[in-house]
Each structure stands twice: as C-alpha cells, then as structure tokens.
Amino acid sequence: MGDQREAVIKVTGMTCDDCAHHVTAALRTAGAKEVSVHWSDGEAKFNWPEAVSENTLRSAVCEAGYGTGQLQVQGQRTPVSPGSENDYDLLVIGAGSAAFAVAIRASEAGYKVGLVESCEIGGTCVNVGCVPSKALLRAGEAAWSVEHNPFGGISASLDSVDLSKVVTQKQELVRSLRQTKYADLAGEYGFSVLHGHARFIGKDAIEVDGKPLTASRILIATGASPSVPPIPGLKENGFLTSTTTLELTEIPSRLVVIGANAIGVELGQYFLHLGSEVTFIDVADRIVPFEEPEISSALAEVLSSQGAAIYTGATVSEVSAGNGGRIVRLKQNGAAKEILVDQILVATGRRPNTSDLGLELAGVETDARGAVIVDDRLRTANEKVYAAGDVAGAPQFVYVSAYQGALAVDNALLGADRIVDFTALPRVIFSSPQVASAGITQAQAVAAGYDIVTSVLPLDAIPRALVNHDTNGLFKLVAESGSGKLLGASIMAESAGEVIQSAVLAIKYGIPVSELASTFHPYLTMAEGLKLAAQTFTRDVHKLSCCAV
Template sequence: MTVRMRLAVAGMTCESCNRHVAGALRVAGAADVEADWRRGEATLTVDDGADLDRMAAAVRDAGYTPGEVTRLDPVSPDRDGGGSDVDYDLLVLGGGSAAFAAAITARDAGRAVALVESGVLGGTCVNVGCVPSKALLAAGEAAWQAARHRFDGVPHATGPVDVAALVAAKDELVGQLRQAKYADLVDAYGFEVIAGRGRFVDPATVEVAGRRIRAGAFLIATGASPAAPPVPGLAEAGYLTSTTALELKETPRRLAVLGANAVGLELGQYFLHLGAEVSFVEVADRIAPFEEPEVSAALAEVLVEQGARVLTGARVRTVARRGEVRVLDVEVDGETVEVAAEELLVATGRSPNTAGLGLAAAGVAVDERGAVAVDAGLRTSNPRVWAAGDVTGAAQLVYVSAYHGALAAGNALLGADRRVDYTGLPRVIFTAPQVAGAGLTEAQARAAGHEVKVAVLPASEVPRALVARETHGLVKLVADADSDRLLGASVLGAGAGDVIQSAVLAIRHGITTAELAATFHPYLTMAEGLKLAALSFTRDVTTLSCCAA
C-alpha cells in the first residue's frame, strides 16, 4: 500500500531547486514527487512504512533543510476496500474540459468515475466556444486578406462570402473534434456518462432523473453561460450571444457589439471582415480593458482603420427595436449617441451555471457572483465536494478548466494536496492582429508591490513585421526593477498567441530580462520581438545590426 506525504523543505529559491529536491527524493525511493519552492514543500508517494529518515537525509544531502512530514490521506473511500456504500469514487457534474480532465486523472488511478451531463459532451470550448469561433475567425480573416494586398505586384480579388458554407464547415469540424476528443474517450478510459441534470439532495447524494447516487467525492464542473446586463429594453429587442452569433448564415448589414473584451472583439471583427458595419460599445475607458493600455490603443487604431466604429466610456441607457433595427441610446462623455444596427451582439461576460444544482442542500457556498467558492485546492465548503473550471469564477480559459479538473481529482482521490498556481498564465485574443499576454500587467505588478521597469517595442522594430508588411503592433515587457526578473509580457501582432509561450516559460521559471535577451531567437520571426524588447532595457535597439546583441 502506498501513501501520499508532504515534506516541508527550507532553502529552495527557484525552479532549479525544485528539480534538485525532486531528484533527490526519487533516488531515495519516492514516486510522483512534486517540489514547490514557493510553498517550501514537496509532496511524494511512498510505500506505507517507508523510511522517512532516508527521505529527509536525501534532501539534506542535496543542500536543503527537511522539516515536518505530514501524511495526506485521500478523502474518497476505496470502493474495493470493503464496507463502502458509494456508487462511484468520483461523480462529476458536467461534461466539458474540466470534467474530462478529472475523469481521466481518476481512471488513471484506477478509480470508478461517472459524469452527469444533460446536453452534448464537450462543454463550451469544442461546441460553442474556442473551436467554432476560431474556425470562423480564420475564415473571416482569409476573406479580408483576399480583398486587400500588402505587397506591390500581388493582385487581390473581392466577392461575396458564402457564410452558410462557413458555418456548415465549422459544424463539421466541431462534430469531428467532439467525437474524437470527448465521446470516444468515454469507452477508451472506461468511465460512465449519465444523461440528465444532477442536483444535490444532501451533502453526499446527487439525484439524476430520479436515481440517487452516492460518491466518495463530487466535482462540480458545470461551466458558465453568456450573461446580459440589465439594460432597459434589451430583452424585448432581442440580441445575439457568443453562442447564437456563430450560427448566423448571412452577414448583417450593421452589427452593434456591446462589450469589447475578448469575445466581443473577436466576433465583432469576424463580421467586420465579412463586410458588416460594426460598432463596438464598451463601458470601460478603452477596449480590451484588461490588457496593457498600449495594446488597447494600438488595437483600437487597427479596428478603426478596418472600418469599425469604437465607442469607449459608453453606457447603454436603453435599447429599442424599430422594425428589424435595434437602436441603442448610448451616453458618451455626457452626450447621447444613437447606434442603430440590424443585429446586436451582447458580449459582456458569462455567469456560472449553478442554478438548480441544489448547492444549499449540499452545504456548498457560492460567492457574490454566484460562483462556487473554493479554496486553493479547489475544495468547497463541503469537504466531500470540489469544483473546477468556469463555475468557480476563475479565468474562463479551457486550459485553466482542464488544469483545474486534473488538480481537483488528484486532491479528492489521491490526497495530492496541490494548490492552483497561475504564475505566467497566458491569454490570447484572436483578433487580427492577435493580442497575447502572460503574467502581470504593469498596473498589476505595481499593485502587487513591485518596483517595476518596462520596455515597449513597436512592431516596426521587428524585422519579421517589416518583411510581412504588418507593422501594427508592439511588445511590452514588465520586469522587477531590483531583480530584473520578468513579471509580465504582452504582444500585439501576427502569431502573438504562439510568441507568448516563450514569455510564459520565462515568467514561470523566474528568468531575468538579461537572460531572455541572451537567449537565441530565430531571425525574421515574431518571437525575435521578445529578445529585442528585452535588449531595449539596456540599449537602443534601433542602432543595432541584424541579430546583434
């Protein structure tokens, strides 16, 4: 029999320390070792009765100070251990990325798992989110580029876009990925899917279609849904959401977009690229309000150049429908502006799907936004229940949901005692050009108490942007002024979502801007912009020859 243990370790200061401690413990006979220098501990699996003094000695020999050892007992009972009255080790409410990540983790550990899903498998991302929207965005950008040219001597062509064909191709792709990445995995891993809507009837029981199910542990992974602000007349006028906008088979003549963050910007530009007259209406003082101000300003310039109307600091007072036209009365700088459009897209956020789950009966608390309240290990106020993904109010990114699901299952079933760590978390807005960021913005770094230094490099200083004739954009780096450690990065430019991964690794592993500047970056790639931005902390990159450092 194996047990999970936590060993306090003093003296670790970086990711390299993590590797040294983990390696020493593995040599001493431990398995599944995870060292965390930020928390000053290592978690490991050993045989019950293993020589813990040997583990401590291994850490000491590696140059660190071992401390208290704590046994981490799994919460979920072993169904094969006799006397258990549970139907499953883990019962998951939901069938999206968090749910499947949890189910795979549990099945890898040999546990019995069931998912409760009332709709189609796959959740938001594959069905009505990331996959279908990005498929349409790519098509829209292709149509836009075909009608224009950046290079002398290259002809361009215009013509109507068959939007219905785009939607049909998108639907086909969604069906393929839903089958391959979700439905086929049910049998491959050997867990169950129970059709229906689940709700707690007590702290240890969920009811689905009249069947009462008990489990050693429960995971709430029900996601979130588009929400609309309480604007007078909005419901009566009718509007599109991020889900229904993907089904439009004709381009509206005019489109108003309420909310200019990721979803609103992406879908608004998609229809702009197809030929619609698009007006963005954002209550904040800039579009993409959670990105760096320089990024927001540069992206707004791009959208205006492409023909969009951008209203910021704008409050929608009323919405009315006049025939087939929606009319928004918008207050901007104390004056009323009228925005008229045949279609209105509301992209002002999403609300956690917690209604009807019986959370009160389960003793599961929610926060002021209605999200399931969890601790750093994703455990709720009911010690038998965990939650993961969008329903927790965390960043609504599919990779965060999957990370949550695996972490929660490990904590619930294996006593892993892991805590969420978002260091270097990337984000991408799939506009053209793309927006990508990782880590802290300048404002966030200052709010966290850092003395910061920043570098802003315009895309016109990146050779790749010059040869591609795509100089709208920039790279911004935020570093700790004392240690030079990179804290955050933002990129606006072609392929920004790919470029940002280098910054993710740099932030995650505590790399300095000097180290980033000294790292090889291929010439004539957008990734070189990170190197040039890092170099600009110490010298004028406009006076350097190609690839000079």
C-alpha cells in the same frame, strides 16, 4: 517523523548550483530539515516541522532573492479507496474540459467515475467556444486578406461569402472533435456518461432526473453561460450572444457589439472582416481593459482602420425597434447617441451555471455572481464536494479548467494537497493581429509593491514585421528592477499566441530579461521580438544591425 511532514515548494529564479545552495541555506535557517534543492526542476524538497510556519519558509526564500510558488505537503491526507459502497467513487456534474480531465485521471487511478451532462458532451470549448469561434475567425481573416494585402503588384477581389457553407464546415469540425476528443474517451477509459439534469439531494448524493446516486466525492464542473445585462428593450427586440452568433448564416449589414473585451473584439472583428459595419460599445475607458493600455490603444487603431466605430466609457440606455432595424441608444460623456443596426451582439461576460443544482442541500456556498466558493485547493464548504473551472470563478480558459480538474482529483481522491497556482498564466485574444499576455501588467506590478522597469518596443523595430509589411503592434515587458526578473509580457503581433510561451517559461522560472536578451532567437521570426524587447532595457535596438547582440 513525529512532528514533521514531507513537503515540496516551487522556487523561481534559480539558474545554477549556487542558487540551489543559497535556497538550501535559507530554508535550513528557517527551520526546514533534510533540505534538497534542484535548481533545474525549480523546487525544494524538505521535512517541514509543524512549529515552522509557511510564511517563515516563504519569507526566507524571498529574502535570499528568489520567488516561491506552490507549497505541497506530501501524503498529508488519506486517499479515498476505490470501490466504496457508494454508486460511484466520484460523480462529476458536467462533461466539459474540467470534467474529462477529472474522469481520465481518476479512471486511470482505478476509481469508478460518472459524468452527468444535461446538454451536449464536451462543454463550452468544443461546442460553442474555442473551437467553433476560432474556426470562424480564421474564415473571416481569409475573406479580409483577399482584398487587403500589403504587397505591391498583387490585387484581387472577393466575389462573395456564403456564410452558410462556412458555418456548415464549422459544425462538421465540432461534431468530429466532440466525438474523438470526448465521446469516444468514455469507452477508452471506462467511465460512465449519464445524460440528464443533476441536482444535490444531500451532502454526498445527487439525483439525475429523479434517480438518486451517491458518491464518495462529487465535483461540480458545470461551466458558465453568456451573461446579459438588464438593458431596457434588449430582450424584447432580440440579441445575439457568443453562442448564437456562431450559427448566423447571413452577414448583418450593421452590427453593434456591447462589450469590447476578448470575446466581443474577436466576434466583432469577424463580422468586420466579412463586410459588416461594426460598432463597439464598452463601459470601460478602453477596449480590452484588462490588457496593457498600449495594447488597448494599438488594437483600437487597427479596428478603426478596418472601419469599426468604437465608443468607450459609454453605456447603452435602451434598445427599441425602428426604421427597419433596431435602435441602440447610448450615452457617452453625458451626450446621447442613437445607432441603427440589424443585429446586437451582447458580449458582457459569462455567469457560472449554478442555478437549480440544489447547492443549499449540499451545504455548498456561492458568491454574488453565482460562482461556487472554493479555497485554493478547490474545496467547497462541504468536505466531500469540490468545484473546478468556470463555475468556480476561475479564469475562463479551457486549459485552466483542465488544470483545475486534474488538481481537484489529486486533492479529492489521491490524498494530495495541491494548491492552485496561476503564476505565468497565458491568455490570448484571437484578434488580427493576435494579442497575447502572461504574468502581470505594469499596473498590477506596482499595486503589488514591485519596483519595476518596463520596455515597450513597436513592431516597426522587428524585422519579421517589416518583411510582412505589417507593423501594427508591439511588445511590452515588465521586469523587477535590480534582479531583472520578468514579471509580465504583452504582445500584439502575428502569432503572438505562439510567441508568448517563451515569456511564460521565463516568468515561471524567474529568468531575468538579460538572459532573454542573450539567448538565441531565430532571425526573421516574430519570436525575435521578445529578444529585442529584452535588449531594449539597456540599449536602443533601432541602432543595431540585424542579429546584433
């Protein structure tokens, strides 16, 4: 084919054959050859002349009224042949979600793979993250619901909470999933798990507890750990992290949570539900500051109604011992305040685990926070070393780590040229009610130059919420003006984490809000809120009958 390469580009916004024709014409005009567009798959395949720039291709599609996503060149790089003279074809430092996605994919392709883990196999999610925390959150919700239900004629009282039994049940779940979803898979797929501390000793070699090992490619997937701010007196007087909190077997009477983003809110509300007096402190001007302002406000109202105290725009200046507990001193708007507590939970973020890996010996660079610097194909400055997941500064979700792990294998071993694409990435805060979002917020859309319209629908307009007698929450949609393409969605409601998936698909495939408004949604489900929020762009849904279209 000479100066041409086979390529595939993701195209959003196509809904019919006419759309495919428009995109085909746009790419041909831009210089692409042998263009084949499939609107149902959301992609265009073509031969890409070297003289045509990527920007020219993308601009042509955008000018035709459609969006572009990942551009992948087929067969651009030579795959690594399995069975090299090295000890392994691929060595992975870490054994969490990214590492296992890597190991499974590479092993299935015939490569010899070794994972190196210095702690528990399974990484953050199954051991000290998603699984154990959500198990405890559910227990907290169950305890709270005993005495706090909205239905007349139903009353009950909670005799007691044996937190040690709750924690034991959580530990049993963790052990079971760690075995079946991680440990057992090594034998199933035929890759090795080496226990010990890994450290680079060269460009393509590491040592594990002093034993040198070589590999054709090496992937860093060591995750991240709780970050602790340098607050005077904090370390001396003791504190909890998102990890150690999960092992508490006694309910603290008074708890301060420093940091009110997702982790802080989830764990703080957990203890609130168990009966603790909880105070949230955050330096930002609102809790969950990366969500829409309407979400932050609504969630703060719920937490306050459940008894929490919230200080935003505040900094903790000192921690000391006194009066049978710990004294947390904070400043807010120039005013000083002291709070007496039994426990302090620090939830101020997580730092990548890159210390003592010998990265400098491999020529691998890190940023100011310690994250491994990678490009959009997850390559480091060393062509033989890749990084994926939390350690590479990615959004800290287990499904992102797994996605990046699989992508890294494709690029590092299989000769692919895949680019990381977080379009429509969903995120969930497992508060009660849940908060779920996808795409971009209103502020992000404006900053990106979009001309937008928004829709905000309170939960009292949604029949399911009325039936539940729980109208705390809202739906917010952000759409592009003119085309109506959904750019972002935010939901605070029961089962928001399930409902958001419909919005994820709409954002990914460029579906306009008019299509959401005219699509069937089952009555008396929270998912119907997405339809009603879409209808709100053009009409007052409060003036519609049930199920009216």
